[in-house]
Amino acid sequence: MPRKAARKTAGKMPDIRTVAALAKVSIATVSRTINGSPLVSDRLSKRVWQAIKQLNYFPNTHARTLVSGRSRLLGIIVENITNPFFPELVQSFEEIAVKHGYEILVSSSNSDPEILTSCVRRMLERKVDGVAVMTFGEEETVLDQLVHRNVPIVLAEFKLDDPKASTILLDYSTGIRAAVSHLAGLGHRSIAFLAGPHHLHSAVTRENDFRTAMHNAGLPLQKKWVIECDHTLKGGVAGFGQLQKLTARPTAIVCSNDMIAIGVLRAAYMDGLRVPQDLSVIGLDDIDFAEFTLPPLTSIRLSRSDLARAAFEALRAQTEDPGNPKMPREFLVSTSLVVRGSTGAPSAGS
């Protein structure tokens, strides 16, 4: 009996039967007590809790999941964990989830559809109760698997035509409009935009919102001043490099995210440009780091906690009240401008 022996040496691991025996009740009563069923008398409930304490017992979640069909596990898939935006988002999401008795499974897709597929599959294997796909609009086709398996899902900026899927809409335009008028008010007329990769839905939206904002502000926008780059520090360095090759250069740059903006700050410094005197820079996300760049970065804030909360609520709505057709299927998260030191009036020479 190798198994028995192993368990014997392991010693503890009390199970529901151990508790029942100690409390002198049936295992059903133990189960009811733990799950807060109102049908248990105070007398027995007390005995059970005491036994639980005494044994330092806790239920086996796998057994629970197996019989109840619910794992109290939530998946969250982010694009790239090395962008500080995402850890911050994950942390918020975890906090909320744990507070509600859920555990989370985190994966990053690294913008690779194959990795995304494997993440989804692994989450399905673990029987997650729902998945938040925070990849901001890339390769959502893989998600068919989730939808087919009837798992609640919430996407950032991407609509899936399925009753189990909800969407978080990001209102970038408010923040971007504020950024453009902030710059315009400072006297800038030549503003460039370092866009994110076009395969990202969010990057395209941000770019379009920028174009609209410029248009509405009556500001001309040169074709060459909109450059596609990666949402990374290196992307920012590269994008800035391209801008510098131009003969007509902008006096301000709005970036599709903070990482690009920080890359620009770095590259501008290397080129001997002073920010904000020679060049104003605005990021988007307002990651914690933005406050500590040199100079502190003016940024369009996208609240991680708002986003995390929306994602959790969306999932919970689908999970805990499934089939309710009046469940909200769309959530909105807004943006706003945070002005710091990286923006200022353009110098006379510009």
Added chain:
Amino acid sequence: MPRKAARKTAGKMPDIRTVAALAKVSIATVSRTINGSPLVSDRLSKRVWQAIKQLNYFPNTHARTLVSGRSRLLGIIVENITNPFFPELVQSFEEIAVKHGYEILVSSSNSDPEILTSCVRRMLERKVDGVAVMTFGEEETVLDQLVHRNVPIVLAEFKLDDPKASTILLDYSTGIRAAVSHLAGLGHRSIAFLAGPHHLHSAVTRENDFRTAMHNAGLPLQKKWVIECDHTLKGGVAGFGQLQKLTARPTAIVCSNDMIAIGVLRAAYMDGLRVPQDLSVIGLDDIDFAEFTLPPLTSIRLSRSDLARAAFEALRAQTEDPGNPKMPREFLVSTSLVVRGSTGAPSAGS
């Protein structure tokens, strides 16, 4: 029959029986096939795999865990996910784990023993096969729970007297010694140290290693030049502030981690000090960001992937070959200096 009905509407979710039926074999054969048992004939194996593909079936991990006692889940507890060092570590750990068929559960303790306790408990509930405690030497008492439950555990810089526990030793001294001689070579004699909080074992070790390095280099160390601060950007700002209040100021600062160093960079800039002309700064960790600070940060590199790999191997050794007394119980991860732009010769006036 509410449950039946629910399953009916859910539609799919083929189980091992479905596969067995389609392949016209017993469920035992399906199980064997999936688990790569050599006792299955090619003929049947082929039939089974085909049925699996056709149904897009995959096993229920909870059922597997319940019967086998192994969850293929690994926990990792970090101190603070907003320090970029940790996401980078987690990512490495996840990569390795997933490659070996494990999933990971992440939690941050935020240096709060209560949170740590709840993390440990939740991980125990999920029946993790092992836990990597990457909090670098704080409040390890809570971990008794893990040890008592006989769960393999690996700690950074903390030894637990238990056969299930292993330790990763960090060799800071190599890197710190290199940092000090780098500065000495540049002509610095007045070097300060912004230490981490003393409740962290790692912070104390780093500080001691610094003292030793200074001593060995024949450099005097003023009492007031060693200041305890948080391992955060704000901590760095505050620590620098204290240093500035002194009449005798150092020409170089070595910091207990990169976050402190980046805070110093920021505060120095605000005070009008130029780095490295007026002040040299060295960090520790070498987070990805270090390359992109202004100026780029000279830092003592602590490889996340080395650390992650050591942690995984330690856990795996305990998990997959338990009871083997010759299993290595200690792992060593080293550090090295990466020189960038934040260090230079002190200016004449200093």
Added chain:
DNA sequence: GTGAAAGCGCTAACAA
């Protein structure tokens, strides 16, 4: 080689 059957620890009918 293959299959039948006994649980893993728990929840939820159903009985009492």
Added chain:
DNA sequence: TTGTTAGCGCTTTCAC
């Protein structure tokens, strides 16, 4: 109110 019992989906003896 409480207890008894039938599984949840799988692995793993044990027979064949």
